[in-house]
Amino acid sequence: MEVDMNNLHAPRTIEYTTDGCAVPGCISNTDLVEDENISLFQPSIENVNEWSSSLNLNLTVNSYVCDRHFRPEHLLYPEVFVNGSMKVIKCRLNSALPIAMDAEE
Numbered sequence: 727m728e729v730d731m732n733n734l735h736a737p738r739t740i741e742y743t744t745d746g747c748a749v750p751g752c753i754s755n756t757d758l759v760e761d762e763n764i765s766l767f768q769p770s771i772e773n774v775n776e777w778s779s780s781l782n783l784n785l786t787v788n789s790y791v792c793d794r795h796f797r798p799e800h801l802l803y804p805e806v807f808v809n810g811s812m813k814v815i816k817c818r819l820n821s822a823l824p825i826a827m828d829a830e831e
């Protein structure tokens with residue numbers, strides 16, 4: 727798979743967090759399943775306002791939004807060389823916009 731790495735934002739991957747995702751009530755913050763691989767994405771200075779209005783939150787470039795708030799088609803799983811071995815990493819498209827979800831689940 728050909729991936730333009732300049733158009734991707736590599737996530738910071740976390741195992742457990744108590745205050746990771748900026749979205750109130752996000753189950754990633756309270757009910758993380760063991761071994762579940764949640765990635766947190768940070769908005770860039772260019773899209774922080776867009777993310778804020780989409781989620782109806784006041785985000786900053788230091789805020790984290792977990793991958794639950796992105797559509798699956800906005801996430802990519804390229805294989806990259808990390809420390810000499812191929813690893814699959816989770817990325818989001820630079821244009822990906824997080825979406826507010828109903829309190830389902």
Ligand SMILES: [Zn+2]
Nearest residue numbers: 747752754792
């Ligand atoms: Zn979240």
